Amino acid sequence: MITPDRLAISAEVADALASRAPVVALESTLISHGLAYPHNVEVATASEQAIRSAGAVPATVAVNRGRLLVGMSRDELQELATAPHGTVRKVSRQNLGAAIASGGWGGTTVAATMIAAHGVGISVFSTGGIGGVHRGALGVPGGRHKATLDVSADLDELARTRVAVVCAGPKAILDVPLTLEYLETRGVPVVCVGIDEIPGFYSRRSGIPAPVSVPDVAGAADVVRAHTAMGLESGLLICNPVPEEDALDEAAAREAIEQAIREAEHTGVSGAAVTPWLLARVAALTDGASVTANVALIVNNARTGGELAVALAR
Numbered sequence: 001m002i003t004p005d006r007l008a009i010s011a012e013v014a015d016a017l018a019s020r021a022p023v024v025a026l027e028s029t030l031i032s033h034g035l036a037y038p039h040n041v042e043v044a045t046a047s048e049q050a051i052r053s054a055g056a057v058p059a060t061v062a063v064n065r066g067r068l069l070v071g072m073s074r075d076e077l078q079e080l081a082t083a084p085h086g087t088v089r090k091v092s093r094q095n096l097g098a099a100i101a102s103g104g105w106g107g108t109t110v111a112a113t114m115i116a117a118h119g120v121g122i123s124v125f126s127t128g129g130i131g132g133v134h135r136g137a138l139g140v141p142g143g144r145h146k147a148t149l150d151v152s153a154d155l156d157e158l159a160r161t162r163v164a165v166v167c168a169g170p171k172a173i174l175d176v177p178l179t180l181e182y183l184e185t186r187g188v189p190v191v192c193v194g195i196d197e198i199p200g201f202y203s204r205r206s207g208i209p210a211p212v213s214v215p216d217v218a219g220a221a222d223v224v225r226a227h228t229a230m231g232l233e234s235g236l237l238i239c240n241p242v243p244e245e246d247a248l249d250e251a252a253a254r255e256a257i258e259q260a261i262r263e264a265e266h267t268g269v270s271g272a273a274v275t276p277w278l279l280a281r282v283a284a285l286t287d288g289a290s291v292t293a294n295v296a297l298i299v300n301n302a303r304t305g306g307e308l309a310v311a312l313a314r
Helices: 011-018 029-034 039-053 074-081 093-102 110-120 153-160 176-185 217-229 250-267 271-285 289-313
Strands: 007-009 023-026 057-064 067-070 089-091 106-108 124-126 164-167 190-193 212-214 236-239
Touching: 007 011, 007 110, 011 023, 011 057, 023 039, 023 110, 023 289, 029 039, 029 057, 029 074, 029 089, 029 106, 039 057, 039 074, 039 289, 057 074, 057 093, 057 110, 067 110, 089 093, 093 106, 093 110, 093 153, 106 110, 110 124, 110 153, 124 289, 153 176, 164 289, 176 190, 190 217, 212 217, 217 236, 217 289, 250 271, 271 289
Parallel strands: 007 067, 023 057, 023 124, 089 106, 124 164, 164 236, 190 212, 190 236
Antiparallel strands: 057 067, 057 106
């Protein structure tokens, strides 16, 4: 349980929670680490508006002044978005306490945002894509590369924190089959909405069958309710494909990702630098189409999250 002195819940979010109105959490690493100013504020604002258009209340989460902010004002969004480079922590479970103790700004990842949402009673959280098992994380049998054990904290958070996370699937630069295996082992339901495959993040399809498929948001809400009624404590992954008009062709997206991964290995990019390098390279290889798809799916997931929260509040 999060102690009240470490929380700063906006009046709008507090009122919604008190009246059991639908609320949707949003992360803030998109603002602090994902997009450049002013694009970061524009996308964050569009995501909040998409949730409102669905009939729910947005609650963007961040860390500042020794507290978890749940629901941010325009001024706070602007301050986070324009903070000097290198001054904002990327906050997950393992450094959440240190970020709170530091008193400075922190952008919350999927894991940290889930912690905040669950701590105040928000059951739905919308994001772009989740982290997962990175390629090569478990090594290659008989290969020259050692296992890196690079597995996102998002996966264990999904296993321990009961929040429905709406996303466009695991990020396409990851080892998606292994990510799904890990989620299955940890007891996390993966539910695809309106599609019988795992979304390919930038593309609508991946060729990987959906573990569970439902026709619409109402069907996803039914699964969330049944999961909760069984007393299961894990979160749920609700996979929502990128809008068709903004999606990349599946083969073209896969080709760009594979080329970027080969180039990363050739140039020796490693560690925390890999993900931003790959995302930037895929953007270059697709002439910016991957960025367009990424922005579209973020806003679309926010809208779907709002619809899911409304359905669950009925």
